Amino acid sequence: MSQPNPQRLIAGVTQVASLPEIYMKVEMAMGNARSSSKYLAGILSEDTALTARILRLANSSFFSFPGKIDTVAQAVTVIGTRQLREIVLASSIVAVFKEMPEGLVDMQTFWRHSIACGVACRVISTHRRETNVESAFVSGLLHDIGRLVLYKEKPVEMGELINRCLEREELLYKAEKEHFGFDHALLGGLLLKEWKLPARLIETTACHHAPERAKEFVIETATVHVGDILANALQSGDSGERYVPPLATKAWKILGLEAGAVGSIASELDKQYSVAVEFVLSE
Amino acid sequence: MILSADVKERGGRMLLKSGVELTEKHLKVFKTWGITRVEVEGEESVTSLQEVIDAHPELQLEAESAVKEHFMHVDVEHPFFSELIELWIARRVKRRAAEI
Numbered sequence: 230m231s232q233p234n235p236q237r238l239i240a241g242v243t244q245v246a247s248l249p250e251i252y253m254k255v256e257m258a259m260g261n262a263r264s265s266s267k268y269l270a271g272i273l274s275e276d277t278a279l280t281a282r283i284l285r286l287a288n289s290s291f292f293s294f295p296g297k298i299d300t301v302a303q304a305v306t307v308i309g310t311r312q313l314r315e316i317v318l319a320s321s322i323v324a325v326f327k328e329m330p331e332g333l334v335d336m337q338t339f340w341r342h343s344i345a346c347g348v349a350c351r352v353i354s355t356h357r358r359e360t361n362v363e364s365a366f367v368s369g370l371l372h373d374i375g376r377l378v379l380y381k382e383k384p385v386e387m388g389e390l391i392n393r394c395l396e397r398e399e400l401l402y403k404a405e406k407e408h409f410g411f412d413h414a415l416l417g418g419l420l421l422k423e424w425k426l427p428a429r430l431i432e433t434t435a436c437h438h439a440p441e442r443a444k445e446f447v448i449e450t451a452t453v454h455v456g457d458i459l460a461n462a463l464q465s466g467d468s469g470e471r472y473v474p475p476l477a478t479k480a481w482k483i484l485g486l487e488a489g490a491v492g493s494i495a496s497e498l499d500k501q502y503s504v505a506v507e508f509v510l511s512e
Numbered sequence: 513m514i515l516s517a518d519v520k521e522r523g524g525r526m527l528l529k530s531g532v533e534l535t536e537k538h539l540k541v542f543k544t545w546g547i548t549r550v551e552v553e554g555e556e557s558v559t560s561l562q563e564v565i566d567a568h569p570e571l572q573l574e575a576e577s578a579v580k581e582h583f584m585h586v587d588v589e590h591p592f593f594s595e596l597i598e599l600w601i602a603r604r605v606k607r608r609a610a611e612i
Binding site for chain 1: 524540543544546548549581582583584585586587590591592593594595596599600603
């Protein structure tokens with residue numbers, strides 16, 4: 230059997246779905262140095278569902294802000310414009326794939342794994358005292374996006390691969406590579422590139438199973454690599470991978486965390502997970 | 513409650529020294545600085561794992577064999593995984609015990 234062209238698989242998705250207009254508008258507003266947070270709040274207010282989410286998030290334990298936030302403009306100030314851009318992006322991408330028919334995988338379970346990974350990345354970044362922990366969340370959230378492309382474009386073959394991995398006790402991402410010539414990580418990177426998303430997201434997604442290949446965003450990629458393992462080992466949700474993926478020891482070293490931190494990372498992950506699930510998956 | 517470790521903000525600046533008795537006012541300051549957890553003196557809460565295992569020794573065996581499958585592709589000797597697996601077993605045993 231001839232191997233499929235990854236670009237063609239991506240086209241199968243991008244031709245039927247594009248990122249929502251609201252994301253483009255936010256991007257344009259962010260690109261313009263003169264646009265105020267009030268202007269940004271105005272754009273966000275056009276989308277009532279998103280507005281509700283943003284307010285819920287601003288008032289959640291994620292930000293632990295004393296006092297109630299009841300306008301989008303206030304929320305923009307609390308959450309910060311940079312983080313807000315990431316949050317709008319996350320909601321937009323989940324929305325794109327909500328439109329797709331469910332087949333092999335239950336979308337809720339798929340996103341639960343992705344959210345757990347996002348939260349794990351956020352917690353790791355907090356432990357490392359990074360400043361923009363929200364972008365770590367989004368990197369984690371999107372890491373397996375390529376798998377959705379495979380489920381949509383190659384449902385029969387993916388079904389067979391999943392079964393084969395159960396029978397032979399193999400890792401799905403390795404089986405993908407063997408069968409298609411590339412894995413979901415590479416495919417995800419291509420999709421995000423096609424959507425012209427930030428280079429950081431492209432690299433963390435494309436290299437999350439092979440963090441040593443990251444060139445520019447080494448720490449961010451190591452974070453997603455370890456976050457994926459933690460999510461796989463500790464949380465509900467299912468991306469299709471049955472076993473805990475192996476650790477690239479170099480990536481672990483780069484993060485500079487003590488093994489003893491695993492316990493506190495795990496309990497923080499539990500605490501933030503349900504808030505994040507509610508934020509991303511609630512209508 | 514008495515702090516058992518220094519509290520620092522994200523940039524590393526000291527907010528409160530170990531040994532200080534916590535008040536409501538301190539909690540407000542932590543919230544403002546986005547500090548979500550601090551370490552305090554006192555014993556850890558004990559829903560002892562050992563007690564659960566003593567009552568249901570089969571759960572320990574079940575969890576250990578499940579570990580072998582779930583973690584079959586990783587280097588279990590790596591300190592990261594030693595910690596993670598210990599945690600995983602404890603959680604599984606407690607969860608299963610709660611279901612009984």
